[in-house]
Every structure is written in structure tokens, then in C-alpha cells.
Amino acid sequence: MSHTLEIDGVQLQFGHRPILSDVYVRCDTGSITGLLGRNGSGKSCFMQVAFGTMQAYTRSVRCDGKHIRRAYTVPRLLNYLPQFHFIPAGMRVSAALKYYGITPKTLLAHFQEYEPDMDKTMEELSGGQRRMIELSIILLADTKFSILDEPFTHIMPLHVESIMALMQTIKHRKGIIVTDHMYKHILQVSDTLYLLNNGKTHLISHPDQLVHYGYVSHIFNE
Amino acid sequence: MLRLLAIWQFYKTFAPVSWLLTFLCVQLLYAAGTETWSASILLKLFSYFFIYIIMRYNRRKEMFFYYNLHLPATLLWLACFLADFLIFTLCMLIATRL
Numbered sequence: 001m002s003h004t005l006e007i008d009g010v011q012l013q014f015g016h017r018p019i020l021s022d023v024y025v026r027c028d029t030g031s032i033t034g035l036l037g038r039n040g041s042g043k044s045c046f047m048q049v050a051f052g053t054m055q056a057y058t059r060s061v062r063c064d065g066k067h068i069r070r071a072y073t074v075p076r077l078l079n080y081l082p083q084f085h086f087i088p089a090g091m092r093v094s095a096a097l098k099y100y101g102i103t104p105k106t107l108l109a110h111f112q113e114y115e116p117d118m119d120k121t122m123e124e125l126s127g128g129q130r131r132m133i134e135l136s137i138i139l140l141a142d143t144k145f146s147i148l149d150e151p152f153t154h155i156m157p158l159h160v161e162s163i164m165a166l167m168q169t170i171k172h173r174k175g176i177i178v179t180d181h182m183y184k185h186i187l188q189v190s191d192t193l194y195l196l197n198n199g200k201t202h203l204i205s206h207p208d209q210l211v212h213y214g215y216v217s218h219i220f221n222e
Numbered sequence: 223m224l225r226l227l228a229i230w231q232f233y234k235t236f237a238p239v240s241w242l243l244t245f246l247c248v249q250l251l252y253a254a255g256t257e258t259w260s261a262s263i264l265l266k267l268f269s270y271f272f273i274y275i276i277m278r279y280n281r282r283k284e285m286f287f288y289y290n291l292h293l294p295a296t297l298l299w300l301a302c303f304l305a306d307f308l309i310f311t312l313c314m315l316i317a318t319r320l
Contacts, residue, residue, distance in 0.1 A: 053289055074290045079290045086286035088231070099224060099231075101292060138290070 003144045005078065005175055007050045008034040009060040012042065019045055020056070021199040025143060026176040026192070032167060034190030034217060035179040036204075041196045043179045044083060050177070051080040063144070078145035081138040083153070085130055089123035093133055096122065100141040107136055110166055111159075128154045129171050135163060139170050146170075148178040150187050152185055183216065228291050233302040235281060236273050243269050244310045248317045256318055266310055285314050 005027045012020040019042040027033040037043045048054035050061055052070035061068045063077060071078055087096050091115070094104055104118050112131065120129055131154045138146050151161050160182075167176055167189055180186055187193065193204040197213050206208065207219045247262040257271055 051289070053286075070294070073292055073294050075292045077292075082283070082286050084283045085271065086283055086290070088235075088284050088287060093229075099228060099287075101224070141290070 003176075004028050004062075004176065005050075005145050006062045007046070007060070009058050010046065010049055011057040011059070012045055012049060012054075013057070014070050016090040018199050020049070020196075022052065023196070023199070023201045023202060025050075025177065025194055027074055027177050029144065029173070030171055031191040032041050032176045032178060032189055034186040035177060035196060035201075036183055036186060036193065036210065037179070037196030037217065039181075042199060043196055044149050044206050046078065046196065047177070048082075050149060051078065053080075053138060054111075057068075079138050079141055079143045079148060080147045081135055081149055081151055083149050085122070085134065087130075087134055087137070088215075090121050092121050092215070094118045096137060100122050100137050102137060102140045106140055107133075111136060111162065113134050115157055127160070128156060131155055132159055132163075136166070139163075139166055139176075143174060145175045145177070148176065148180075150180050151178060152180050152182045184208070224290065225293060228288060228293055229298060229301050232288060232298050235284075235306065236277060236302075237306070240269065240273065240306050241309075244306075247310070248313050251314060251317045259314065259318075262314065266307065270306075274299065293295050 006025070007193070008024040010020045010023050012018075025033060025035065025046070035043055035046070045054060049056045049059050050071065052061070052068075052072045061071050063071075068074060068077070072080070097104055097107060100115065108115055114129075114133065117125060117129065125133065125183060129183065135148070135151050135155075138148065152165060164185065167178070170176070178189065187207055194201045195204050195210060195213055195215055197215070202209070202213060210216050211218060243266065247265065250258050250262060285295060288295075
């Protein structure tokens, strides 16, 4: 079944500094929505407002047209990968998977190399391994949408490719909103792309628009 | 069931400190008698305030583990503090009767 998540009407400011003023982001089941923006442009704030863990002066989060007050409290609606490690350090990988209803077999089907790490605690893993486990859990968990804040940070190129492949597989059953500074990966993986600039979102239909808005100086064509 | 396990997981992060305080209150009850009841309750309630403040700053990132399980912070805190206060009350009642 297809679902639509829409976020708009967000008014957020810190002191007298406006962060978000005119944003509209839409994500549908079966699509990956990319969000680009400079450092401090409010991408993470936007994601936390959408998730419901950050208060904004005004905001409207809707799933299939129905207004949602705090999205994270609605069972199986959406989950969120923050920029930092969020699974308790002393928790075993297998236990973390269990909490989110994921069998080790499901994870190992995508990342076989983690088989020896199943009984390790999160703090026994390297930063990159820990990030991979957390990212996989968010993607594989049974929710309608996933919001990913800088998922490719600390992850080696080979795994970035695996994660992008997993995202392409998973998107058939959930919508994904993703932001990262590795804009080429975002361009590659996204079906819809927005740029957050001066508190406003701009729908990007061609990569050259990123140059126009001053996000990059030029686009590398490989 | 998983929600209960998650609340237990959250409670475990500060339970040892809280249980230690309960133990100290019980010891105080033995040593000074039942007139320490009100002081013990006040001490316990203050400890919840400090636990909340310390956890809010030190475990802020881990809260997303519970948010991703669709557990609101209010539910986590209320469930844990109520359960802990129940343990405290039971321990104090048992100590009073002994």
C-alpha cells in the first residue's frame, strides 16, 4: 500500500535567527527524497521537527493527508537515523535487532560480514561498523517512512554502495528522506531532490540548479 | 512485551543509583525510626529531579533509541519513576513492620 508523508508550514527560529520559514517536503512510498543544504541551513532541525522530537513555532506533518502531532509516537509510521550513535553502547547487536523486530538472518542477508559481530556490544564495534548497524536497523525496521540524517558519514565506499543498493530495495515498501553532504550519492540515489537554502526548500529538477543556488561551485560529470 | 522490555532497558540506566538511595532510606528508617518517613520521601523525590536532569544531558542521544521504538519520553519517565517509587514504598513499608 502506498503512503504519502508531507511536511510544510514549519516556522523555526533560534533567538532572532530564523532557521526554517518556508519549507515543503513530500515523500511517497517507493521513492527516495533527497535533501541538500549548507552547514547550518537547518536540515537536521527540519528532520527532527518532522520526526516530532523538536518543537517548532508552527509545523504541519501529514501522512496520507492526516495531520500528525508527534510523528514518532505513532506506531510504525516513521523512524529516524540521527547524526550520532543512538543505540546504547552496552547493548548487544542481536538485542538491538530484536527490539526493532529484525532477525539476524535479515541483516546478514544484506551484510554477511557482520555475522561474527552479532554477540558483540555496540561499544565493541568500530565507529563505522556501529553506524552501519544503526543505519541497517532503521532501514530494515517495519515503518512506512525512514528519515536518514547523514547516513554515509563514517562509512567506507564499499558499504556506501551496499547501503545505496539496500535503499533502492527497501524503498518499494517505505518512503525514505535522506540528507548528506556527499551530494553525488544523494543525486544518484534520490528520486526527488530538494535544496534547503535560507530557510526555504527549492525543488531541484536539474543538478545545475545546485550551482545556481550556490550549493556547489560546479558539478562534476563522471 | 517489547515496549515493556524497552522501558526496563531505560530504567536499568539509573536503577542502581535509585536502589542505593532506597537502601540508604531503609537504613535511616532502622536507625532513626518512623519519623524519617517524610524526609525519606522528600529525598527520593529530589533524587528523581536530579536523575532527570543528569540523564537529560548525558543520555540525550540514547533517547532516540526509544523514540524509534515509538516510546515518548513522558511515558518512559513516568513508568520508570512510578515503578521505582513503588519499590521504594514497599521497601519502606516492609522495613517499618520489621
